[in-house]
Each structure stands twice: as C-alpha cells, then as structure tokens.
Amino acid sequence: MIEISPQDLADRYMAQWTEPDAAERRAAIERLWAEDGTHILQPPVEIREIAAKLGFDHTTLEAQGYDAIEIRVARSYERFVEKGGFTFRSRADAVRLHGVVKFGWETVSVETGDVAGGGLEILVLDDDSRIKADYMFPGA
Template sequence: MIEIDPQHLAHRYMAQWTVPGAAERRAAIEQLWSEDATHILQPPAEIREIAAELGFGHTTLEAQGYDAIETRVARSYERFVETGGFTFRARADAVRLHGVVKFSWETVSTETGDAVGGGLEILLLDDDGRIKADYMFPGA
C-alpha cells in the first residue's frame, strides 16, 4: 500500500462535500474513491426510530460506485452547504492503521463558524490508497 497522510486524506475527503461545481465534484470523487467503492451511512436517530416503528430491526443507507456516490455527495451539498448554511471540516485526529483511516468531522455554521454537529468516519483503502469503503456515523 502506498503512503498516505491520514490527515491530508481526511481534509480532501471533507472538501469533496463542499464542492459547488458538478464537474469538480466528480473529479474529486474519482480521485478519492475506487470505481466500485461503497459509502455506508448510519442514518440519523430519527430515521432509525421511524424504521424501528415500521418493524425494521436495522437500517443502513448505501451508495455504490461513482454515480451513486456523486448523487449522495451532490444531495448533501445542496441540502447542507448550498441552502443550509453549513460547511464540513475534518478534526485534527485522523489516524491510519494499515488500510484503515479513522477521523472525526464537524458540521460548521457558515454564519457563526461554530461546530453544530459532526460524526465519525472510517475509510477502508485499496492498495492505491483510494477509498473502497466508507463507514459514516453522523452524530458519533
């Protein structure tokens, strides 16, 4: 596996969620992710509660491949950055253990600069240092 600075990767990863242009966003995704990568999200508590009320014992949201990941990143950008007044940033706690990178991130109000949320990210890397699986835990 190639050498990867985990903090640099964390910053690049968080930056993709704030890219306004579709072409630049797609380029960032193709640089960061392997072609068949999977983004796996633990939904927010309110979604898990609704699912439990409907009889689902667990919920997992997944996007696989460039197109699905691009849709996921674009929708997040539209909701939180473009119209929501937020941005995202990695905390300075990224660590790497073999092919795994773990770091925390923050949702930041663009009006005040205050962190108003965040989560935990666990990235599994391929031999080229690109993301092959991304486990996102908002609120963690």
Template sequence: MIEIDPQHLADRYMAQWTVPDAAGRRAAIERLWAEDGTHILQPPAEIREIAAELGFDHTTLEAQGYDAIETRVARSYERFVEKKGFTFRARADAVRLHGLVKFGWEAVSAETDDVVGGGLEILVLDHDGRIKADYMFPGA
C-alpha cells in the first residue's frame, strides 16, 4: 500500500463535504474514493429508534459508487452547509493502522466557529490508498 498521511487524508475527506459546485465535488470524490467505494452511515439515534419501532433490527444507510456517493455528499452539502451554515473539519487525531484510517470530525457553525456536532470516521483503503469503505458514526 502506498504511503498516506492519515491527517491529510482526513482533512481532504472532510473538505469534500463542503465543496459548493458539482464539478469540484465530483473531482474531489474521484480523487478520494475507489470507483466501487461504499459510504456506510450509522443513522442518528432518532432514525434508528423509528426504524426499530417499525420492526427493523439493523439500520444502516449505504451509498456505493461515484454517482451514489456524489448524491450523498451533495445532499449533505445542501442540508448542512447551504441551509444551516455549517462547515465540517477533521479533528487532529487521525491514525492509520495498515489499511484503516480512523479520525474524529466536527460540524462547526461557519458564523461562530462553535462546534455543533461531530462523529467518528473509519476509512478502509484499497491498495492505491483510495477509500474502499467509509464507516460514519455521527454523534460518536
């Protein structure tokens, strides 16, 4: 596997969520992700609770491939950056263990710089250092 600075990767990963234009967002995704990469999200507690009430034992949300990941990132941008005025940043805690990179992240008010949320990210890298799988745990 190629040498990768885990903090640099974490910073680039978080930056993709704040790219305002579609072409730039797609380019960022293609630089970061394997073509068949999968983004796997543990939904927030309220979604998991509703799903459990409906009889779902396991609740995960997945987006696979460039197009699906681009849609996921674009919707997140629209909801959190455009509408709520947040930005996202990696915490300075990224570590790599073989083909895994783990780091925390923060959702931050662009206006006040107050931290309004965050989570944990675990990235599984392919042999080229691109993201093969991304496990996102908001609120962790």
C-alpha cells in the first residue's frame, strides 16, 4: 500500500469541495478517488426522521464513480461555498490505521471566520491510497 500523510490526504480531500474551477475540481477527484469509489453520506437528523416515518429503515445517500462524485461535490460547492458564503477545512486531527483515514472537518463562514458546523470523515483507501469508500457524518 502506498503511504500518504493522513493530514495531507484530509487537506486535499477538503480542498476538492471548495475548488471553484470545474476542470480543477474534476482533476482533484480523479487524483483522490478510485475510479469506482463511493461517497456515502449520513443525512441530517431531520431527513432521517422523515424517512423513518415513511417506513425507510436506512437513509444513507450514495454517489459512486467519478461522474456521480463530481456532481455531488459540484452541488455542494454551489450551495455552500458559492451561494452560502462558507468554506470547508479539515481539523488537524487526521489519523491513519492501515487503509483507513479518520478526520474531523469544519464549515466556516468566509465573512466572519466563525465555525458554523462540521462533521466526521472516514475514508477507506485502496492499495494506491485512493479513496475507495468515503463515509461522511455531518454534525458528528
């Protein structure tokens, strides 16, 4: 397995979410992710509660492959960075255990610098240290 600094990976991972140039964003995705990588998001609690009332026993949201991940990252950029006035940054707490990297991240107001939210990220890496599975827990 190719070794990579867990903090460097966390920082590059977060940078893809704030990259304004679509071509650069796609290139970052292709450098970071395995071709069949999957982004798995635990939705906010209010969405999970609504889904449970409708009889759904799970509520994970998934995007698999470069194209789907690119759409997911682009929509997040448009909503939170471009229109919302936020940026994302990793906390300085990334750790690696074999092929798994765990770190926290923050949503930060560009205008005030205040932390408005954040979460926990668990990345499962392939033998080339590219993201095979990404488990995102906003609010954690």
